[in-house]
Amino acid sequence: MWKKLKMIPLAALVFVCVYPFCFLAAGSLMGKGEIQECLLSVMADADGYAHFPWLPRYPTCQSYVEILLDSPEFFVMFWNSVKLTAGILAGQFLFGILAAWGFAKGTFPFRKILFTFYILLMMMPFQVFMLSDYLLLDWLHMLDTHRGIVLLCIFSPFPVFIMYRFFHQVPQALVEAARLDGASQWQVFWHIGLPGGSTGILSALVLSFLEYWSLLEQPMTFLKSKQLWPLSLYLPNIGLEDAQAAFAASVIALIPAVLVFLAGQDYLEKGIMAAAVKE
């Protein structure tokens, strides 16, 4: 009885979580006429209320065709998003993996204090560093460039924090044994650390991807030229007047994130959970 009863709120929760996807998918498959009919009161401030069907009555791929074939600027934005995300992830991993390993297994002085410093930086919201980021980019002549945005994001302490947890679980005995057998620091890292922490690396990758694919604050502040904008900045500018394009573009922006989510769900969960484990 109890089990049956608690399925009701759970089902409601699942509905709330999944409905936006159904909404976007259905909308993107509607023709221009159907969207206008459903959303007229929102689009044109007409009387009455908007309504929205579960499935399009006359499904069509017209809006995808239009946005993929007839709007070159959409491709540019999509490509910008890909470039920014790829650059940031690559940099974060180059520096982050090494740092996480060093923090987890190193024995150097001030290790704890330095790690606390990283956690402290991790907690700061964007606006705290807004001015310093601006001054830095201005000084480096990197305002309004992708390189500048990537530079600001690659030293984010968050992936270090996640990967640290996984490297920490690599048995210390294994590391000691390898060192006794004469392995160099680099060999220990390469042959024991990397395989042992690979789950953590993937977890941090998935979390970072979801975060940076919808990155908004930095590009909004530091990218003036429209042709450099990522999708997350471009989408809201489409506006409801062009609802058809907005729906299709929203779905296309969603697809990479959904694919990463589905493929990496186990890692995503492990990455989230890693933060909860107390040392």
Added chain:
Amino acid sequence: MKKKYRGCGFGFVLPSLLGVLLFIAVPFFDVVRRSFMKAASGTWAGLSNYRMVFSNTAFQTAAGNTLRFEAVCIPLLLALSLAAALALYGLERHVRLLKSCILFPMAVPAASVVLLWKVLFHENGLLGGLMHLFHLPGADWMNTPWAFWILVFSYLWKNLGYDMVLWLAGLSGIPISLYEAAQADGAGRWQCFRYITLPNLLPSLFTISVLSVLNSFKVFREAYLAAGDCPHESMYLLQHLFNNWYRDLSMDKMAAGAVVQAGVIFMMVLLLKRAWD
């Protein structure tokens, strides 16, 4: 043997640490210095920038809203996600599917979901239609104090799954034998929860709160994308204010504001860490 490895591992941290110092810490200390200067003339200004920030009504509104937002959202999110985790914990079937569904909003970019928010919360939108169906008064949700609650909702929507997984991690760490022993002694469902589950989850609580606060700063994305630069007063957050200052090139206000905020978060993290350790 130990001595030989003293200082080991620092080389691994060094590249990242240099980057953090050069590109984050040093520029920030420059901002701290600037917060005591006049931006235009570069002369010493003492605390006048800070006085200017604190007496600024926009700052008071934004800081008040941000605090109110945290005070409402974090307890709500913690309670709801714990309830969801408990509901999921005892299930035998469909757990994976349910978890996927509840985690799904995490993957939805803010820019995509904003379209639904616009259609849902427009004066003549879906929510208005639903209210009309039940003969309840509607509103132009985004331009009334309801805007704040829309923001709360979108934060809960996005982060419930994340926090639920965190709670599940905490729950799975509680030995089943504890419950079995309690049940053998005749403890009821509520007693088990009150005297076993809650105390054992307490260590997770601090981490989960910290991560929830961290994620709450990102709610600005939804707020900005749905309502633009000048949202309703009730959802005007510190990030909006900083954007406006940035546009006006009010460097001295930005510097002092950043230092104040960094100080508040610094104190908060230290306090939480003390409670955590």
